[in-house]
Amino acid sequence: MAAISPKHPLESAQEHIPMCEKHNMNIDITCEDCDEFICSQCAKTDHKDHDWKTIPTAGRLRRRELKKTLSKVKDIYVIEMNEMIQTAVEQMENNQKRCEFEVSKLQKHFEAIVSKLDKIRKNYEKKLRGNLESKNSEINDGRLNLEKKKEQIMDVVEFIEEKHSTMSDYSLIDNLRDLTNLLSNRDRATINNKLELLVTLMDNESERYHLNSRSRRLVRHVTLTGDVIREYEYQGDGQTRLFTVPWRVKQNGNTDICVVNKTSESTSELMILSSSGCVKVVYRGQSLVKKCLFSDVVCDSRSNIIVSDMENGQIHLLGPDGTFVKYLLTQYEITHPSSVSLINSTLWVGNNEGCVKVFECVLKYEITKRHFF
Template identity: 25%
Template sequence: MAHTIDKSNFKTAQIAVNNCKIHNRTTDQYCEDCGVLLCLVCARLSHVQHKCEAVQKLADDKKKVLKTTSLDVKERYIPLLHRRIEIIDNIKKENTNRCREQMAILLRHHDVILKNLAKIKEGHKERLMENLSTKNAALDLMKSELEQQTESLTETCSVLDEGNMTDYSFLQSFSSLENTLKTIPRSRKDISSSFYSMLVSPQKINSLMLESLVGTLLDTNEITLSEVASFVFGADAINSLAASSESACWLYEDRGTQIVQIGFQGEVLNTVDLKRECDAFTRGPHNEIIVSHLEEQSISVIASTSSNFHEENISTKPLAPEGVTLANNGGILVTLVDDSTKFTLDATSRRLVRLMTLSGEVTRDYEYREDGKSRLFTLPRRAIQKRNGDICVIDFLSETQGIIHVISIEGQKLSAYTGQNLEQNFLPTDILADDQCNIIITDPTNNVLHLLNSEGEFLKLLTPSKSSFSIPISLTLFGEIIWVGNLDGRVNIYRYRNDIVL
């Protein structure tokens, strides 16, 4: 609660000093710790550990600094409070604008839903009418045939009943009658099949399903990191991470020759010996270790057996693989460049993201925009695919500036993010997506993690609640556990809470 001054104390005359009820002595002492008047005995006994002073002396001392304090209040504290009030007013305005923006998004999305529902309704109505038209047309044809048969039978019976024909003619007519009767189906199967067959089957309306359709509400204050464990694994940077469970993770140290599986306390659980350095790695759909080798221009797929590890190499020549991650279809996403040191592109430069199978078959290259001329990337470092199929790419524009591209599976550019609320340039090094397709990015230059929504729009900066990063450069997520690798060899493990409020 803010401090308030009791104006009743502002009097022109001195307030009468009472005697102490315990010692019957004048209360001419003041305890600054407790803010109460005391007698000298109380000051020396029950308040002996406190800061006590004679009232008159203390008042004289305070009066000497009153002018300085008053000036400090007027020139420093009051302007400071005014600035904070101004900040509050500005935040309120910004909050109102943000709320209006979110309201507009909700209404636009609602209109899109209604428009699509109307389109679906019209499509269903059209199919209902088509079924009616088809069935009735078939019935009209059958009716016409039956009317012709009825007319023919009536005429034949009439001629036979007259009896004015030779026996030969009679036999011919009667035989024709019998043949006609044989063609009349005894079953109503053909007619029954022409009953109206298109049925509307309304689904039970589920409130959660409807709320999910309209859109969930995400309270960014509920998205937090709480520390689970922290340890120093080695002296070199933790270049890449790939969680295998909530309690185990594979990692690669910069300039190392092994990929190591560790537990919560940094204990080594397993080791894959590469016998050479690598640039990035990921886990395959069947627990393979997939490694990119920039200088060798190749990708290694290492599968474990009961007795050893089996390695197969995929050449990416003449391009070099910067990063590799697992794609949704069990294949891999590889960032490929012709030169990892140049940021200026010419007509022959190659900078792309490749979707390919583990056998090396190219599924698709993402290099140019829809016009086939404008490049998508400058120097792509790493790419991931979200559950909804969209692809997020870390792209370096220079040695000090990066960007996050979000493109659709068809290659359409959806959004771009260049950082927000930062003191230094945005230079991302790693990226992942959670189950709601929100995006998390490491930013070692500013020592934070960025959280974006599924559209690639900024939500907040994520910082841990109990400890600080030591320059985060890599990360991986399994369930609610995020592993963060740092430049100094430290690994931080956090519980990632991403509560959706409906």
Template identity: 25%
Template sequence: MAEIEKYSAQQALNMCSDHEQEEIDMYCNTCSKPVCTKCVKGDHKDHDWDTMFKIAKALRRQTCQRKLEIRSVSKSVLMGVEDVIKSLTSDAESELALNSSELESTRNKIVEFVYKSFDEMESKCKTNYKFKMQHLQKCEEKMKSKRSRINFLIQNMEIGARDFSDSDLLELHDEIRGLLKEVQELAVIPKGLHNRMFYRTGSSDKTSLESLVGSMEVHDVSEAILENEFKIGDTTINSILPLSENEAWVHSTQTTTNKLVDKSGHIKRSVELECRVFNFAMSDDGIVYFCNPDTNHIQQVDRQGNIKSLFSTSPMIPLYIALTRSGDLLITLVDEDTHDRNDSSHRLVRRSAMTGETIMEFEFDKGGKNPLFSRPVSLLEHFNGNICVVNLYRDDAGVTKGNVHGLDCGGRVIFKYEGMDGDFNPLDVCCDREGNTFVTDSRNKRVHMIDLYGRFVRYLLSDESFTEKIYSIAIFGKTLWIGSRNVGVIKVFKF
């Protein structure tokens, strides 16, 4: 084993580069650097500093505890990196298997002359897989190298801590801290690995056999660019339902009227709903569905603006609604519209037929004991049948926070996303055709982008995109609509 490099006492007594004839005998914890006596009276006077002797003495007393702390932190961080690598590896393998399966399924429907195209796309898929594996392998190699160095330094700390000079000990301390920071940075998913390759299927029409081949593409979510912003009243825009990239129905709090606006802010039509509404869902034939929490009814509006009640949810209060691919309704229901719950509370998501017949309810985890929701609000169904539900609650200090639950079609919890910094205030959710989910974080004025497995990908917009709190979000094609809280502002972004 190589011995750790030591400095002689003479080498440790370096002279200050800023003050001639002054020895470096102090250490600034704020700047993490050795300084001289004059330095601490000047530029470092308001910093956390002390003599090298005292800091080194304290470190020596804490060597045993520091050793345990370093081991604990390094173990935790390294395990986190390993989990990221395992997760991304599994994801890449599943991605490869899914794409290969869809390629084979489509290949059986077409004639022999298109086989070459499938082979080329499969090669592209495997190249993408190889690319990801190479990056993950490099990340794993770096992790092993850092782990080896950390273990080496810990061993030297155990063996020779009392023999180190002050400068040696501080240098060792700084190197360990730097290594731990580098290990933490390894946990960040490398740029490009969150891009998802997917097979875009073609038509099964025999008159367009060439289109059946489809294409293998890497989905890269580009930055959203602000296209326009405008105001609709002075209250919260609590729901946006796009009809196209140019038009959307919007609804504000403290009003019972729906407004159809274009992305320039011109109001083209209004429909009176005669009740407060949290959100809407629309079928392919233009029928709009919404919850009436005042009467506990599910209602619809046809193209002419005629309102019809479909069924009652009493005694449960309906809050938010979404449509499934099969034409059923997903409804969030509460027995009491609060963020707090007790042992007798009922807060759930119900899958209903248009007749009101209950198909399935999601209230507890698979064990049947732990409730999933405190106040379930916005929800959606992904292309694969999985469901995303925004859930709100109050913490011990009375602050409203939230999380996003991912459930499969049977109600099994796939993930629970709780934000990135412990202060997550989600209110609305939407998704694109590739399964990326966008969640508004109202208090922090951010849009979180997560993947199908609930893993954070990135923040969609820059910190400067919103000066006001955000509330609602909707996407149509390459156009993103975002509604503000309390001020009536709507911003339209283009991908």
């Protein structure tokens, strides 16, 4: 192909005759096959067997067909382009309409969801406030009973303080008995909260220790009628799971929730949560070498925590804050403890072979009596 120098602007009536850069000759021929301008030397070499004409000849032929060519451009190609342009405009308008329709539909779905959530929120809030009113009513009744009981006790105390020197022995003994009865019955006037339960739950579809996005592992706080008060499944970020396999659960007297969480077939940990679900302590035992397999947990009246270690044959005593205090029992006294129960000062320990041992705990958890079944 012959390279040509730039043309004059289209506005100019004069046209510069370009030169072939390859042969340095005037461009005076057009190759119809290649649709290029060439020089006579190009026609003899690179375009030897092509259909080429001199520019004047080709120009005369084109002028004869010019009207027909331009008419075809205007009547066919321009019209087709106008139709394509109109089609593009219509497509843009249709796309805009579809987008607006989808946005409107999405907005309606959003409003419907918000409406449902708001209805759920209002119902749940109503239920919570109803429970609050019921609980506070019970608590207030207990408080009034306590105040009444306190007044009765103080009346007897003041009476004895004022009259004991002048009253008969019979009257003194009788009044002291009344005082003793009032004191012994004071627990009956304490606040009696509505009975509630904590239960551990897990799905039966996913693998036990290999959780996926559909796995459910949680502790549920419910009333005796089955109403859900709260669920504990995720940490505060709403994504990190609290439990692998929640095995046993107890609520401490300080409202903390103690959960034995099995992390594998041979290991577990004790998780202590606040009543709001925040992780306070994760206890995995005292040895970095020996892994614990905690199997059960109980709490005493002072909010101390007792947890059984089935793997190492130990009963751990923890303080209310989850710090280790001592071993209550070791493998020399029990083997593979799988369950524990505490009634007043009596500790019941059972193993997976059906053996139950009963221990009496006094003072600072010194074991004084042992019974075997």
